[in-house]
Amino acid sequence: GENVEQHPSTLSVQEGDSAVIKCTYSDSASNYFPWYKQELGKRPQLIIDIRSNVGEKKDQRIAVTLNKTAKHFSLHITETQPEDSAVYFCAAFYNDMRFGAGTRLTVKP
Amino acid sequence: NAGVTQTPKFRVLKTGQSMTLLCAQDMNHEYMYWYRQDPGMGLRLIHYSVGEGTTAKGEVPDGYNVSRLKKQNFLLGLESAAPSQTSVYFCASTLAGQAYEQYFGPGTRLTVT
Numbered sequence: 001g002e003n004v005e006q007h008p009s010t011l012s013v014q015e016g017d018s019a020v021i022k023c024t025y026s027d028s029a030s031n032y033f034p035w036y037k038q039e040l041g042k043r044p045q046l047i048i049d050i051r052s053n054v055g056e057k058k059d060q061r062i063a064v065t066l067n068k069t070a071k072h073f074s075l076h077i078t079e080t081q082p083e084d085s086a087v088y089f090c091a092a093f094y095n096d097m098r099f100g101a102g103t104r105l106t107v108k109p
Numbered sequence: 110n111a112g113v114t115q116t117p118k119f120r121v122l123k124t125g126q127s128m129t130l131l132c133a134q135d136m137n138h139e140y141m142y143w144y145r146q147d148p149g150m151g152l153r154l155i156h157y158s159v160g161e162g163t164t165a166k167g168e169v170p171d172g173y174n175v176s177r178l179k180k181q182n183f184l185l186g187l188e189s190a191a192p193s194q195t196s197v198y199f200c201a202s203t204l205a206g207q208a209y210e211q212y213f214g215p216g217t218r219l220t221v222t
Contacts (some may be wrong), residue, residue: 032208042212093208099151
């Protein structure tokens with residue numbers, strides 16, 4: 001089955017800096033790649049997703065890039081704010097959804 | 110709309126006991142899912158349902174059973190709980206298929222002693 005690896009497991013940045021989280025996947029047939037944000041004690045919520053026919057997608061301060069050849073995709077958060085502090089999960093879908101282990105992002109004011 | 114709700118929010122079981130977790134959604138979604146979340150392991154799919162009366166196994170189905178008798182409800186059962194099933198359980202739903210935004214419930218924290 002699909003295997004998704006996510007790096008780094010923890011990331012600390014200063015407010016206003018950029019944050020980048022990277023994921024790799026194993027099944028070249030995977031065609032949907034969402035990113036979820038989970039605040040402490042809360043449910044995961046979708047923040048952005050990308051399909052395999054697109055190389056990049058942006059939504060305000062958040063962007064996702066996809067490299068199908070290398071089988072990796074990344075989440076970019078610019079101008080980080082303290083409220084961006086959370087655990088971020090990537091996922092890849094082919095026959096079923098597989099999630100990465102998560103990245104704990106801390107934005108220091 | 111309440112979205113996706115889960116009952117109960119917390120539960121403590123002794124090894125060997127059984128219980129059922131209830132997930133309900135009021136968004137008329139066809140697909141429903143049960144995940145478990147363990148520290149450092151992300152979310153892992155236990156079972157899912159593509160519609161009323163149908164269920165399928167996910168990545169980690171052993172020790173769990175599910176039923177989808179009504180479109181809006183998805184039940185997760187533990188027949189004989191084990192300490193390895195201590196986890197946070199999330200239910201989710203999508204309108205059509207897994208390759209769409211998943212709407213998660215608030216989670217159930219289960220401890221098996």
